[in-house]
Amino acid sequence: MLMEGSPNDRLTFGKMGYGCKHYRRRCKIRAPCCNEVYDCRHCHNEAMSMQRNIYDRHDLVRSDVKQVICSVCDTEQPVAHVCVNCGVNMGEYFCKICKFYDDDIEKRQFHCNDCGICRIGGRENFFHCRKCGSCYSISLRNNHLCVEDSMRHHCPICYEYLFDSLKDVTVMKCGHTMHSECYDELIKRDRFCCPICSKSIMDMSMAWKRIDEEIEATMMPDEYRYKKVWILCNDCNDTTEVYFHIIGQKCSHCESYNTKTIAPPILPQ
Known part of the structure; x- marks a missing residue:
């Protein structure tokens, strides 16, 4: 009735x-x-x-x-x-x-046929990235690194499925995604590497410059001053031999300090 x-x-x-x-x-x-x-x-x-x-x-x-x-x-x-x-x-x-x-x-809900679900925020403010498999803000059109199905996985921090999550999502420099609140928490804890691929999640050039200055001001003991180690750069995947320093090892290819030692320095006998 x-x-x-x-x-x-x-x-x-x-x-x-x-x-x-x-x-x-x-x-x-x-x-x-x-x-x-x-x-x-x-x-x-x-x-x-x-x-x-x-x-x-x-x-x-x-x-x-x-x-x-x-x-x-x-x-x-x-x-x-x-x-x-x-x-x-x-x-x-x-x-x-x-x-x-x-x-x-x-x-401002709208249905995305490519996603197959409804999104919020106004259709005019989003585009569907077919490779990433999800709708992104138009500010990211031609301005993000595509990772196939990057939204169809769980947040690497809280493990909630991202594709249809109600929470805001951040697309990192490497193209991987996580909840914005998890991203912010990561930054607060001074963690600047992607939990998935270990690449830097933002422009770290200023941080690398500060490390340059700190290394220049910190003299290594004589027995280590000319010792070298092999490193793998998480940012460019280059492997190279560099001088060992207690503060960090700089990639000679992309100048990143986001590196890890893969062969230790040979100590004097």
Whole structure:
């Protein structure tokens, strides 16, 4: 039975008044995998993660949802934008592909056909990188190092799957990705290497200059002054022999100090 009032009043009734910590919406979903009712798929996944370990996740596939329950009149029905009983929009934004509802349209949701899921932030502000396999900010168009399927893996810090994460993601200089908050924490701890490939995650030229100055001001003992070691540069992958210094070894190819010793100095007999 339809609610009284104008068609517009019926559609907007209860807007932003229902939902969960993830989305404001006027419906719940029935999870086809376990037949239980949840506010959204994230609520389902979080509940399942409390019961199983991270390697045995029981995640809901959004496109598999077939039934929803209107939060206004409690009517269960096939997925649709408008409730068949009371006539309210169950979500101001609705995607029939993702079976996704959200009343908070200030997020500027849009569906990316290449990603196969809905994104937020406005379609005009993003482009889909086919090699990386995800939508990126237009500021990164022709301005990032492509890594195949770089978003289709877990954050190397918190291990949450990045592709459909609700958190902001940072694309590092090397092209690998992690949550922005995890990236910030890494920097706070003075860790400047990618946890995946060990390359520098930002422009380190000023830091390398400071190390140059520190090495110049720090004389090595006579027995080490002319000793050499073989190093591998994490930034350019070059292997070279350089003079050993306790502060660090500089790559003679790219001038990075992001190096590791692969052969120790030969000590005097």
